[in-house]
Structures are given as C-alpha cells and as structure tokens.
Amino acid sequence: MITLISYSFLQSYWWIIISLLGALLVFLMFVQGGQSMIFSLPANEKQKSMMVNVLGRKWEFTFTTLVTFGGAFFASFPLFYASSFGGAYWVWIAILFSFIIQAIAYEYRSKPANFLGRKTFDTFLFINGALGPFLIGVAVATFFTGSQFSLNFMNNVQWANHWHGLEALLDARNVALGLVVLFLVKCNGSMFIINSVNDEDLINRSVRKLIVNAVAFLVFFLFFVISLLLSNGFAVDNVTGNVAMEKYKYFFNLLQMPVVLILFLAGVAGVLYGLIITIFRGSRKGIWFSGAGTVLTVFSMFLVAGFNGTAFYPSTYDLNSSLTIRNASSSLFTLKTMMYVSFIIPFVMWYIWYAWKAISRKKISEEELSGEDHVY
Amino acid sequence: MIENVDLSLVDWSRAQFALTAMYHWIFVPLTLGLSFIIAIMETVYFRTGKEEWKRMTRFWMTLFGINFAIGMATGIILEFEFGTNWSNYSWFVGDIFGAPLAIEGILAFFLESTFVAVMFFGWNKVSRKFHLASTWLVAIGASLSALWILVANAWMQNPVGMTFNPETARNEMTDFWAVLFNPVAIDTFSHTVTSGFLLASVFVLGVSAWFLLKKREEWLAKKSILVSGIFGLASSLIVAFTGDNSARTIAEHQPLKFAAFEAHYNGKSNAGLVAAGILKDSDQKLGEKTKKDFILKIEIPGFLSIMTGGNKDAYVPGIEDLLYGNAEETKILSVVERMERGKYAREVLMDYKRARMTNDEEQGNIIKAMFNAKDFIDNYFRYFGYGFLNKPEDAIPNVSIAFYTFHLMVMLGFFFILVCSLALFFSYRGIITKHKWFLWILIISVPLVYIASQSGWVLTEMGRQPWIIQDMMPVSAAVSQIGAGSVITTFILFAVLFTALLFAEVSIMAKQIKTGPKH
Numbered sequence: 001m002i003t004l005i006s007y008s009f010l011q012s013y014w015w016i017i018i019s020l021l022g023a024l025l026v027f028l029m030f031v032q033g034g035q036s037m038i039f040s041l042p043a044n045e046k047q048k049s050m051m052v053n054v055l056g057r058k059w060e061f062t063f064t065t066l067v068t069f070g071g072a073f074f075a076s077f078p079l080f081y082a083s084s085f086g087g088a089y090w091v092w093i094a095i096l097f098s099f100i101i102q103a104i105a106y107e108y109r110s111k112p113a114n115f116l117g118r119k120t121f122d123t124f125l126f127i128n129g130a131l132g133p134f135l136i137g138v139a140v141a142t143f144f145t146g147s148q149f150s151l152n153f154m155n156n157v158q159w160a161n162h163w164h165g166l167e168a169l170l171d172a173r174n175v176a177l178g179l180v181v182l183f184l185v186k187c188n189g190s191m192f193i194i195n196s197v198n199d200e201d202l203i204n205r206s207v208r209k210l211i212v213n214a215v216a217f218l219v220f221f222l223f224f225v226i227s228l229l230l231s232n233g234f235a236v237d238n239v240t241g242n243v244a245m246e247k248y249k250y251f252f253n254l255l256q257m258p259v260v261l262i263l264f265l266a267g268v269a270g271v272l273y274g275l276i277i278t279i280f281r282g283s284r285k286g287i288w289f290s291g292a293g294t295v296l297t298v299f300s301m302f303l304v305a306g307f308n309g310t311a312f313y314p315s316t317y318d319l320n321s322s323l324t325i326r327n328a329s330s331s332l333f334t335l336k337t338m339m340y341v342s343f344i345i346p347f348v349m350w351y352i353w354y355a356w357k358a359i360s361r362k363k364i365s366e367e368e369l370s371g372e373d374h375v376y
Numbered sequence: 377m378i379e380n381v382d383l384s385l386v387d388w389s390r391a392q393f394a395l396t397a398m399y400h401w402i403f404v405p406l407t408l409g410l411s412f413i414i415a416i417m418e419t420v421y422f423r424t425g426k427e428e429w430k431r432m433t434r435f436w437m438t439l440f441g442i443n444f445a446i447g448m449a450t451g452i453i454l455e456f457e458f459g460t461n462w463s464n465y466s467w468f469v470g471d472i473f474g475a476p477l478a479i480e481g482i483l484a485f486f487l488e489s490t491f492v493a494v495m496f497f498g499w500n501k502v503s504r505k506f507h508l509a510s511t512w513l514v515a516i517g518a519s520l521s522a523l524w525i526l527v528a529n530a531w532m533q534n535p536v537g538m539t540f541n542p543e544t545a546r547n548e549m550t551d552f553w554a555v556l557f558n559p560v561a562i563d564t565f566s567h568t569v570t571s572g573f574l575l576a577s578v579f580v581l582g583v584s585a586w587f588l589l590k591k592r593e594e595w596l597a598k599k600s601i602l603v604s605g606i607f608g609l610a611s612s613l614i615v616a617f618t619g620d621n622s623a624r625t626i627a628e629h630q631p632l633k634f635a636a637f638e639a640h641y642n643g644k645s646n647a648g649l650v651a652a653g654i655l656k657d658s659d660q661k662l663g664e665k666t667k668k669d670f671i672l673k674i675e676i677p678g679f680l681s682i683m684t685g686g687n688k689d690a691y692v693p694g695i696e697d698l699l700y701g702n703a704e705e706t707k708i709l710s711v712v713e714r715m716e717r718g719k720y721a722r723e724v725l726m727d728y729k730r731a732r733m734t735n736d737e738e739q740g741n742i743i744k745a746m747f748n749a750k751d752f753i754d755n756y757f758r759y760f761g762y763g764f765l766n767k768p769e770d771a772i773p774n775v776s777i778a779f780y781t782f783h784l785m786v787m788l789g790f791f792f793i794l795v796c797s798l799a800l801f802f803s804y805r806g807i808i809t810k811h812k813w814f815l816w817i818l819i820i821s822v823p824l825v826y827i828a829s830q831s832g833w834v835l836t837e838m839g840r841q842p843w844i845i846q847d848m849m850p851v852s853a854a855v856s857q858i859g860a861g862s863v864i865t866t867f868i869l870f871a872v873l874f875t876a877l878l879f880a881e882v883s884i885m886a887k888q889i890k891t892g893p894k895h
Binding site: 108337 | 434438441442444445446448449450451452453455456458459460461462463464466467470471472473474475477478479480481482483485486487489490491492493494496497498499500501502506510541544545546548549550552729733856857858859862866869873876877879880881883884886887888891894
C-alpha cells in the first residue's frame, strides 16, 4: 500500500507537518510575548519573579519546537533551508542571536556570581521577547511578498542585493506581519500569565496590558490580511512549473480551498473569543481559546502560502527561481522515510502534554516559589 | 561557479562554525555524562529512601542545569549554520543530511527538554517513581540526541546510502539503514558518547576532591567519587576500545587523515606506531607544503602495520603514496588520478546541464543514464569532489594539528584510565582523604579532560580537510555566497557573546560549588 503513495502526496503531507510545527511555534511564543513585557508588566520584583518563573517553566518547549521546525524544514524542503538561510543571512542570524541569549537568561538571572548581572539577563529576555517574534513574523511574511534571489543551474542561491534579508524591513506588509506576530504573542503571554498565577494584582495588570496589545494586534492583523487578500500572488503553472503573478491569488486560494478558509475563520474566532472572555468576563481560560485559535490561523496561513499551486518562497528577482513544495522538496525516498518518523509525533505531543500538566498542577504564587528550589 | 571562490570567506565561515562547535562541545559532554550520574544517584535514593542521596542528587542536578542551558544555546546555532553559512552543502546533500537532524528534534530533543522540566520542577509535584523515570529519560534523550547528530556527522566523514541526481544537482538518499548503521557512525557514536561519560565522571571526581581537601561534605564527596569512579572507569575503558576501532575505520575510509595524524609520509611495511613525538619543519616540500619531520619520537615497532593490516608485514601507505600513487605496494587510487576522474565527472555533469539548457532531449537522456551506471558511479562520480582541487597537495590536512591533537587525546585517555582506577581503589580502601596529592591530581584532571575532549573533535574535523563531505565536496564548494565582511562580523559577535556566557557559566558554577548543597 505504501508503495502507492505518490510523491506529490508526500510533498503536501510534509507541507502540512511544517505548517503545523510553524503554527505550534507561534502559539508557544507566548513565552516570548511575556518576556517582552518584563520591564512594563510587573509592579515590583516579587511580581517579576512570579512572571519569569511562569514563563521560564515553558521556555524549553518553545525552543525545542523552533529547533524541530528547523530540522524538519531542512529534511523535507532542503532547498528552502539552503536558499533562505544562506541568502537572507542577516535576518536569520538576528533571530538566532535573540534565541541564544534567551537560553541562558532564565537559568542564570538569579544565580549568585552571574558575571553579567540580573539586569543584563532580564534585558536578554526582553530582546528575545520583542525581536524574536517580530523578525520571525517578517521572515514568514516574505513567503507572501517575495525575496530577491536567483538559483543557478546547480540550484545554488545568489542573493540579488547586499542587504541579505534586511531589505525585507522596507516592505510595509512584512513589517505589519512582524507586528501582528509580536502583538499576538504579547496577548497570549498576558493570558498565559493570567491563567497561571495566583496574584490578583498581577492578573489585573495583565488584563490592562492585554487590552492595549489586543487593539494593536487587531489593527495590524486587519491591515495585513486585507492587503494580502488584495495583493497579487505567485502562481505556479501545474504543467510547466513556471511561476507568474496572479491577481488576488491568496484570496482565491482561500475560496478554492474551503477547508482552509474554515480553519482560518475558526482560528480568528478562537483568538477573538479568548480575548473577549478575558477582557470582558474576567475569565482566566482565555489562553486556551486564543492558543488554539493561533494554531489554526497560522496553520491555515501556511497552507495558503504553499498549496493550490502557489510558490511558498517566491523570488521577485527571478520568478522562476521561486520555491514551490514541488521543486524544493526532498526526494520521494526521504519524504517517505520521514513520514514513518512523523507517525511518532502524536505520541511526542501526548507526553509533552502529560509532563506539562504534571508540573503545572499548582498555580504559581509567592508561597509556591518559596517552596521550590529551582527558581529562576 | 566555484572557481573564483573567496578564500577568506571560506576561512571565516569555517572559523565561525569551528567556534560554535567548540563552544558547544564544552557543555555537551558534561550534559551527556552528568545526566546518567544523576540518574544513578537518584536510583539509589529511590531504592534506599535515604535523604542524603536525594540531597546529593539535587546538588549535581543544580550544576547540570547551569550547564544544560548554555548547551542548548550553542546547539541551535550549529543546526542553522548549515543553512546560513553552508547553503550549497545544504542543497547538495540536504536530502540525506536533513533527516537525522529532524529525527533528532522529533525523537530525542523533545524527550530531553520535556523531562528536564519535570526533573527540575517535579520534586514536589509528581510521584517519586515518575520523577526517577523523568531523570532517566533526560539521560537517554541526551544520548539519543547525540546519536542522530553523530550519524549526520559520520555521514560527512563517510558518505553512504545515496545516489546523485543530475536533474536536481544533489545527492538523494536511497538507503536509510546504510546511513544509520554507517560503520563510522557506530564508532563515532560509541566513542563520543562514552568520552562524554568519562568527562563528566572526571568533573565529579574533581569537584568531590575539592570538597575533601576543604574537609567539607565528606559523605557526599566520597559517595560521589564512588559512583563517578565506577562510571568513569567503565567509560574510559570503552573509550579506549572504541577509539582503537575508530582509528582502524579511519585508516580504511580516510587514509590521508590517518596518515596525517601519525605524520606518516612514506609508506612502509613493518611500520611503527608513534606513541609520542615532537615535529619540526623539514627542508623537503610537497608542492607548496613543507614536510614535517620528527625532532624526537617514541615508537612502538611494527604496531601501525599490525593495527591496520593485522600483521607486521602489512603495508601502511603514507601521505606521498596516497597523493602520487604507489601501484606496487598499495591499490589505493592516487589523489592525482582521483582528480582526473573527478574533473571528468564534473564535465559530464556540465554536459548534462548544457543539454538540458539547449533542450537536447536525446543527449540529456544518454548522460542521465550514465549517472545510474555502476561503472560511472564507482569509478568516476565517487571522486566528484577531487574535481574541485587545484593540486594534489590540497588534499593534505594540517599534519601538525592532526598529529598533536591525536597524540594528546590518546595519552590523556590512558591517563584517565589510571586516574579512575586509582580513585576507585583508594575509595574502596577508604583511604582517599589520606592521599592529598591524589586529590590534587583529580582537580587538575578536570581541565585536562576538557582538553582531551576538544582535541578529539579538532582531530575529527581538521583531519578531514579539505572535505566537508569526504571525497564528494570540499569546503570551498559548500560555502554560502555572502560577503566575507558579513561573516567576519557575525564571527566577532558570536565570539564575544559565547565568551561572555562562558565566563558567566564558569563563575556561577564555581559559586554553586563553593556554596555546596542546600538544606
């Protein structure tokens, strides 16, 4: 039976997995969203400590998801890995940089003799929290707006400008998606803190933050979505594989793939519902609706970028160098091998969920932290 | 395409990767070994219920946590640097190389990082059994992570299980099991992981010795010496055994690397193994490279022949035989000959690309068939990378670095067998506190074990130059086309940041040790 599985099925299958990992990553970046408020949210050191410990018990999940996202993208669409990372060098290096400084900040910030001082490590958390999500948003926006590169006959990438990715910041739509992701993870970060702590004052402050961030998120989200739906897209000819610009491509993608449209709308509804019950009804469970909504929305956006004959990593410099899930993927054999590996993902997600619940049984409060000997 | 490569770009890209890898490897071996040592200690606590064992477990766990975070920080960079700095490589072999990296994330890294959270925060929240299981899963996860990364690295040393597709201009995987059970992968994994176990054992021995010298925490220190002494001795013996295996595998698959780390220029039968020696520049040259000579050396007669060929009469080819050929004594194809074949293979590929561009279907199909023909694959395409070399001497790695790192690593390896044995012996007789000199040796061993461990990787990676993939692709063809200035900038940024973080790590670690266990 397995031999009957076609190459194009596997390419689509792997695009779905990548989309799912990307979606989970954006959801898990609530950790970054929270970090970006480290200097503005807490009223005092005690609240800051609570907030940092709430986020710090989850940072590894986000980090590991990022690593896995990278690895899975490499294994399934190596031409993307080679072209984008090797071409848009500065954007990716900046993203990586912000994650290196995060990885040690939690563990080291409150340890004695930490050489750089707590303030520095807190600043590291802030930089990662603000810059990481923003730049990841900008990088993903180029999936829709395109980059300037060409591939030679050996499929080696040549970037067509000396900015190596920084030029993406000149396109308003890229910046808008960067801000969408940033404000979304800030909202999710607030709602996660609201869900996890036992401290009235910190909760009230988080709700006030949430209102501001939710408005900013909605403004940029509407701008990005409307401009995306009205923009030209990079369409791939089914037969020749040639890429050409097509009017309202992404809008039609949604209409022509109703399942994706439903996922998208359900996702947006989920995020809005989470925001509404938190802000207007004082619910502490908003994060679960907003989190699920985030996953669905991002997932559907990735599908819009790659499915229905669309180039997912387009080149505006040389249209036919654009990457599609057909020309950028691994071989049939590798995709099939990796498909077997992917069957274990539900099991991995199950034990993550199990472990997550096991250590989150108690809400975090001052008393909880004083009884804990691994404190950030 | 590759002919006008900017050499400073290649060198800086290599420097950046080496910097990241070496920093990463400061932290990873301790994670690999300490996780098992902690798991063993917690198991004793679980079995006996004695609070002292729990206290001990938690003390070492604190040090583990400090080290673990920085290992993650440097690890993520390595993964992405394949894309950012070696993009041509990433395409040329991504179809094979990406898979183990992805599997590492899915199967191993999640295991490690999920249960590390339970290990740190679960003491008061989950059952003792669940906690113990989590600690073991962290240890297993760490080693599994290493497995997949080393499978990927071993593939670069000995590429197997793939075929070249001229259409996409890349290698494609055809046999996953060949990649996983690559003989080099098996050797590298067993050698590297156990060397991590040894490093962590020596670390625990050193820290415990410090407590004993300070007359603090005697019970904890003595029990820690017992646990890490046993674990360390077992590991050091496996390290020696697998190292020997590994050397044999290298002699077979990377003969020039092997010749370089013995500074063995002229092949001979009854070749001796240089146990130790000091090199100097000789007045002879190979191309533009100066040959090395020995100022002094201690040699075990005939042993190199026995090691590689099984008997004293076996001929061990030297660097010159491998470069220029020696048809009488060795059947190995010379680098000169390989270069011609590699160039031919490259020309065939260019012809194919030309045929495709001019839409010459017939010619294209004829050439494409060649890439599936056994004769062309085994006798020409196999040497594809040699087509990029300008002169045969380009294939020689840096002999001095290879020689010294190899011998340093081996000598220290034997030294640690002795150290662990003595630690166990004194500990068993209950007289370890009486031998202060030995406690000092244990402390001095800590920096030494790091030197040995780093030497191993420098040898592995520098020894295979100029290749990024043995015989298939030199580093110069693999590099991303970005300005050297950009790479220099990021190199400096990484160097400053990693160094600052290392200082922070060492400082925090030292403070935690001085403070000692809590409660």
